[in-house]
Amino acid sequence: MESKRVNSILHCLAGVALAALMSSPALAADDSACLECHGSLQQVADAASALEVKLTPERTALLVVKPPQPGTVHTGIACADCHPKASEVPHPAGMLQDNPCATCHDDAVKQLDRSAHRDPAGGSHLRAECWACHGAHDVRAVKDPQSDVAPVHVIGRCLACHNKKAYLVGVHGQAVQLAGLDVAATCVSCHGGHDILAPSEAGSRVARRNISFTCGKCHGRVAETYRKSVHGAALMADDNPDVPTCVDCHEAHGTPDPTTPRFRLASPQICGRCHGDRKMMAKYGLSTNVYKTYVADFHGTTAELFRATSPDQPLNQAVCYDCHGYHDVESVRKVGQAQIDKRLLVRCQVCHKGATASFLSAWTGHYIPSPTKYAPIYWVRVFYRLVIPGTVGFFLLYIAVDVWGRRRHRRSL
Numbered sequence: 127m128e129s130k131r132v133n134s135i136l137h138c139l140a141g142v143a144l145a146a147l148m149s150s151p152a153l154a155a156d157d158s159a160c161l162e163c164h165g166s167l168q169q170v171a172d173a174a175s176a177l178e179v180k181l182t183p184e185r186t187a188l189l190v191v192k193p194p195q196p197g198t199v200h201t202g203i204a205c206a207d208c209h210p211k212a213s214e215v216p217h218p219a220g221m222l223q224d225n226p227c228a229t230c231h232d233d234a235v236k237q238l239d240r241s242a243h244r245d246p247a248g249g250s251h252l253r254a255e256c257w258a259c260h261g262a263h264d265v266r267a268v269k270d271p272q273s274d275v276a277p278v279h280v281i282g283r284c285l286a287c288h289n290k291k292a293y294l295v296g297v298h299g300q301a302v303q304l305a306g307l308d309v310a311a312t313c314v315s316c317h318g319g320h321d322i323l324a325p326s327e328a329g330s331r332v333a334r335r336n337i338s339f340t341c342g343k344c345h346g347r348v349a350e351t352y353r354k355s356v357h358g359a360a361l362m363a364d365d366n367p368d369v370p371t372c373v374d375c376h377e378a379h380g381t382p383d384p385t386t387p388r389f390r391l392a393s394p395q396i397c398g399r400c401h402g403d404r405k406m407m408a409k410y411g412l413s414t415n416v417y418k419t420y421v422a423d424f425h426g427t428t429a430e431l432f433r434a435t436s437p438d439q440p441l442n443q444a445v446c447y448d449c450h451g452y453h454d455v456e457s458v459r460k461v462g463q464a465q466i467d468k469r470l471l472v473r474c475q476v477c478h479k480g481a482t483a484s485f486l487s488a489w490t491g492h493y494i495p496s497p498t499k500y501a502p503i504y505w506v507r508v509f510y511r512l513v514i515p516g517t518v519g520f521f522l523l524y525i526a527v528d529v530w531g532r533r534r535h536r537r538s539l
């Protein structure tokens with residue numbers, strides 16, 4: 127009985143608000159009229175029952191709107207500026223169909239129209255609506271740390287639609303989120319905000335050719351060094367599709383810390399992905415033995431073993447970049463043998479203190495020993511290949527004959 131009475135009183139109240147709104151359309155310009163029905167859960171529920179619309183609890187919660195908070199940018203703007211049709215109650219259908227931001231921010235709409243988030247039909251129904259990134263009722267200045275597009279918040283906005291969670295565990299994601307380092311890269315530093323383009327488009331910040339410049343905004347000297355290397359120069363000179371860009375060695379989103387033992391141990395495989403690829407290397411007349419011989423030599427064998435069994439343990443065996451460098455990789459063919467020998471010894475001495483020129487000869491380089499190159503080693507290997515199986519085979523035969531002979535001997539007893 128009691129609740130029925132309360133209900134009917136509320137019914138009346140909502141009726142009054144409804145009547146007031148309908149009788150004087152001028153009230154529509156005043157937010158208070160809207161907030162009488164949209165101000166709280168109870169008000170929305172009451173308004174719905176007065177208007178005889180059924181709402182789920184989720185929908186009811188969505189319809190609650192706070193008056194503009196201090197510090198947000200649209201405090202001077204009325205509800206009706208963005209919802210011009212809402213003065214009609216019950217509201218007409220399709221009120222949220224037009225983009226309400228377009229009236230005042232035409233420029234932004236135009237920018238988005240040229241981006242990956244454009245309306246495929248050419249209108250203002252963007253793939254990522256303005257409020258998917260900025261919010262609708264609590265828009266803040268982009269420089270405001272509480273803004274939805276501030277570095278630490280915008281990540282969540284983009285991730286709501288794009289599955290790039292690897293970013294969160296990479297060096298940049300960790301720096302922004304855990305270290306509060308707003309200067310580290312967010313989605314927006316590498317992709318832009320309104321002018322985001324697919325990596326396949328030439329003008330994209332993340333098109334192969336542009337990646338080193340995008341990373342270079344913050345890693346300037348590394349990027350310059352890279353562009354002069356045998357890899358970077360080939361990309362700059364003729365858009366070489368095979369050479370690595372920053373993200374082939376570092377990953378775009380899950381960028382691991384390159385100073386860890388884990389990265390170091392896995393690095394020969396990064397280089398080996400291309401330098402072990404016969405088809406690719408044949409184009410440049412480069413040997414693919416480099417990876418094979420590395421894995422087979424004293425440095426590589428141990429490094430591979432560690433990678434497989436204890437990838438986080440520091441290991442001081444030489445990896446590809448201890449000899450070749452990484453951002454400054456040079457063409458060994460162009461440098462010439464004399465220079466190589468001179469520079470190589472310095473590289474060896476980093477770990478083999480006191481190594482002299484003769485020490486170099488202990489290493490067969492990337493060559494698989496042959497009758498023409500490292501001949502003594504070749505013949506020693508051939509010798510072992512013949513002698514060891516020969517000896518073992520002979521012993522096995524000897525044992526077999528012996529066992530057979532004893533059995534026969536036993537049976538004949």
Ligand code: HEC
Nearest residue numbers: 144154159160163173174179205206209212213220221222
């Ligand atoms: C008499 C109560 C009442 C008043 C006054 C009122 N609304 Fe509503 N409004 C509702 C109800 C109820 C709904 C849910 C309608 C539905 O889902 O069919 C709603 C829905 C909406 C929606 C969502 C529409 C959609 O298609 O999803 C918007 C936007 C809205 N109102 C804005 C406003 C604005 C702006 C004002 C002031 C100009 C206002 N309303 C005034 C009751 C009211």
Ligand code: HEC
Nearest residue numbers: 157160164188189191192193200203204205208226257262
């Ligand atoms: C700067 C423009 C702007 C202003 C001002 C504005 N709104 Fe909105 N409103 C929007 C946009 C955009 C959406 C759509 C949000 C979405 O779909 O997530 C929306 C959605 C809504 C909804 C529906 C919620 C939903 O998710 O379906 C209601 C109700 C609403 N607004 C009421 C109001 C009221 C009341 C006011 C005034 C206090 C107001 N709005 C002021 C832009 C605005």
Ligand code: HEC
Nearest residue numbers: 227231234235238254255256259260268275314318319320
């Ligand atoms: C994909 C996310 C995203 C979408 C969608 C988006 N913005 Fe932005 N917007 C940003 C980011 C990030 C910034 C900060 C500036 C920057 O780094 O580009 C920004 C900046 C702004 C600015 C201030 C700087 C300027 O360019 O004047 C305005 C105004 C703005 N956006 C309005 C809009 C409007 C209107 C829409 C819809 C047409 C929209 N935005 C859609 C992410 C977005």
Ligand code: HEC
Nearest residue numbers: 199203207226227229230256257260262265266267268269
């Ligand atoms: C009635 C006009 C109007 C509408 C509609 C409107 N805005 Fe604004 N917006 C403004 C004004 C005015 C400012 C303040 C400009 C300034 O301070 O430079 C502003 C500022 C902003 C800013 C902050 C820009 C900065 O420099 O940091 C963003 C972001 C923004 N609006 C996004 C939106 C979005 C998203 C929508 C739609 C949901 C929208 N606006 C709808 C008028 C409007």
Ligand code: HEC
Nearest residue numbers: 242253254255258259283284287313314317322323324325
């Ligand atoms: C509301 C969902 C939504 C939000 C939020 C959003 N996007 Fe998108 N984005 C899309 C859709 C849909 C496409 C087009 C379909 C596609 O190619 O994936 C797209 C396309 C892209 C593309 C081009 C992908 C390609 O290969 O063609 C990039 C890059 C991108 N978005 C980055 C971002 C970034 C960065 C942010 C945050 C600042 C963001 N997006 C926010 C939905 C969204």
Ligand code: HEC
Nearest residue numbers: 281284285288290293298311312313316325332337373378
């Ligand atoms: C350090 C720079 C960097 C950051 C930070 C970054 N990206 Fe990317 N992103 C790239 C590069 C480079 C590519 C293209 C090459 C590739 O995928 O390897 C790319 C590609 C994409 C693509 C399109 C290609 C695909 O795989 O579908 C989307 C979508 C995307 N990123 C979304 C995001 C989102 C969302 C975030 C934030 C969580 C983000 N990116 C952060 C550099 C970055």
Ligand code: HEC
Nearest residue numbers: 297301309310311315316340341343344372373376383384
């Ligand atoms: C907006 C600036 C910015 C951009 C753009 C950026 N980075 Fe970074 N990056 C940083 C900052 C700041 C750190 C340091 C993070 C830390 O130490 O926690 C960092 C750290 C790194 C590290 C780890 C360095 C170390 O010593 O541990 C690597 C690798 C890296 N970035 C690669 C890239 C690549 C590749 C790109 C482009 C695809 C890129 N970054 C784009 C700012 C940026």
Ligand code: HEC
Nearest residue numbers: 338341345348349352370371372375384385393447452453
């Ligand atoms: C051929 C593979 C390769 C390419 C291409 C590459 N890097 Fe690196 N990078 C490495 C390796 C290997 C290390 C780790 C060296 C170490 O510290 O042991 C590294 C280290 C780094 C570091 C940590 C600081 C340092 O110099 O040791 C940053 C930052 C970085 N790279 C950024 C970039 C950027 C930006 C690009 C593109 C302009 C890029 N890298 C291109 C392999 C590469």
Ligand code: HEC
Nearest residue numbers: 356360368369370374396397400410446450456457458459
């Ligand atoms: C994405 C594939 C790719 C990755 C990864 C890669 N390279 Fe290369 N590298 C190439 C290609 C292609 C060339 C030939 C470029 C040319 O000659 O124009 C090349 C050339 C070279 C050369 C010069 C050979 C010569 O004498 O001309 C050296 C040395 C080299 N790479 C070492 C490395 C090292 C060390 C790593 C790992 C840190 C590495 N590369 C990672 C593709 C790759």
Ligand code: HEC
Nearest residue numbers: 394397398401412413416417420444445446449458491492
């Ligand atoms: C101990 C030092 C050292 C290590 C480790 C090393 N290299 Fe080399 N690399 C050299 C030297 C010296 C040369 C030039 C002489 C030669 O061809 O042996 C060379 C030559 C090359 C060439 C040119 C081959 C050609 O056909 O002209 C490539 C490509 C190369 N290395 C890649 C790699 C890769 C990839 C790795 C790791 C898997 C690696 N190197 C490990 C020292 C090293």
Ligand code: HEC
Nearest residue numbers: 424425442443444445448470473474476477485486488489
């Ligand atoms: C990053 C450090 C590092 C670099 C650079 C390096 N090595 Fe080594 N090398 C090692 C380690 C560690 C061992 C294993 C030592 C052991 O097991 O006693 C080793 C073992 C060797 C061995 C086996 C014999 C021995 O002393 O145990 C030879 C030969 C060798 N290296 C040659 C070279 C040559 C030649 C160079 C230069 C082209 C070079 N190394 C560069 C770390 C390095």
